[in-house]
Amino acid sequence: MKEYTDSEIIECLRNRQSYVVRYLSDKYLPMIRLMVTQLGGTSEDAKDIFQEGLMIMLEKIDNKEFALTCKFKTFLYCVCENLWKSSIVKRKAAINYFNRRVNDDDDNDFTEMMDNRLCEEIFRDEFEKLDPVGKTILKLYWEEMSPQEIADKLGYSYGYVRKKKCEAQTELIARVKEHPDYKKIMRPEGSLKVVR
């Protein structure tokens, strides 16, 4: 994936180049999704918030006097976070107003949310148990660094980085799968339907 600088992103958005929107979605939607789901929203909410957040930013970016005072990522996160929080307030008000009755769907939503939170906790716990080198390599991989860049940064060979990354990844998957709570979630009679 080609990387863009913040100024390139702004310029491309001003020029209405669609590929930069797709780039932003690939790069930053996971972050927005995590923030929204941690604050009680769903994956679908996250996509809506991401899109609306970009709309707000674009209206500002179109103004030639607009200048970023922080990283684009921080700005996007702040906009989406605020947007989601204000949306929660509105939702709560609506729920109170209509005194919404609790039905099966709500139960399902809640269970799914709890399962997702539990999964995330398992991921974090098991990641922490990996050996330090594997952990560092995976972390850098998630920060979008290539194996060569990781090798350069840590002073390892390219081959070693690839091998360690595969080992750490395999170990993490195995650890998660062996976790008693994860097994419970994944059992057919368990509550998790979609791990997302």
Next chain:
Amino acid sequence: MKGQDINRNFNLREEQRIGSRSFPGYDMILTDEDSALFKKINEYFRGYFDIEDVKNDPSYSKTRDDVKSMISDYQSNTVHNQEIEEFLRVSLTLEASDVKIEDISQIKQEIRQSNLNEISKEWIKEWQKNKNGEGDKKTEEIREFITGSLKQAENKAEIKRGTSEKKSGSGKVRIAGYTSLVAASIIGLIFLIRSFQPFYNPDKIFSRFYEPFSAVSDVTRSLNTVGNETLKSAVDSYREGNYQVATAGFSEAILNDPASGSSRFLLGITYIAMNEFSQAIDMLDGVANQQGDYTKDARWYLGLAYLKTGNKAKASECFELLAQTSGFYRKRSERILRLLK
């Protein structure tokens, strides 16, 4: 808000992205179940570390306060910009197979950057003037060359298609002929424009690719400004465009910590901003040739500085090294190398 079809495309692209990570081979050893689980873990941690990064950004709390008013403005405004809404909706629903649209956008961007539109307009004007008037020998020769070549191509195509088909589909042949005539004229025009453009114009390459190191901020990578007020204030001066003050600050920071690659790099790019290319080269050369956080950035700016001083060989060396390693500068270095040939 914009519904299910958008979400389907989001998911499609995410699957493609996960599949194209630059760790070749690792997917092969995973079962479907493991692959799905790792996709979930992968997405979680990418978001997790991004959020961690955002929350460690010193500008975070200020930005959070600033955007509040921005959002309330937006929400109080019931009539939103339809064009923005449409652009984002279309961009986010575009299928991944629409790579050609991206290609076209890139071509259009290149046309804009190279000012090809203006150049081609001039050429067309001149061509038409010559066509209507007597025209000089060269124009006449070009005309003959292109029409002759086209006739040859047309004859070959006709022989291939065979006489019978030619009779039954003479209309089609004519259309194809006209189409290829237009296509060849466009190719010819592009060839003409390209052949009259200078191949190696360091100033042009520099201005096309140079942009100030905008990533310089309080939170830039290993630039830990906490406890280093001199460096921090020099960075602020750089960001404000006070290059003289920044130069003094970075020089002082180097005196305080002679081994600091970041101060040398920042001083180097400040010299570039001041058009002091020889001094920039002195500073950046050391940083580019030692392993550190700024190695690649330093090599990139060093290459640009060498271009400006007319040292094509040294510039090529820098861009060749960058083109061989992955990262942000790879593609642009490849493009510069093509222009330098």
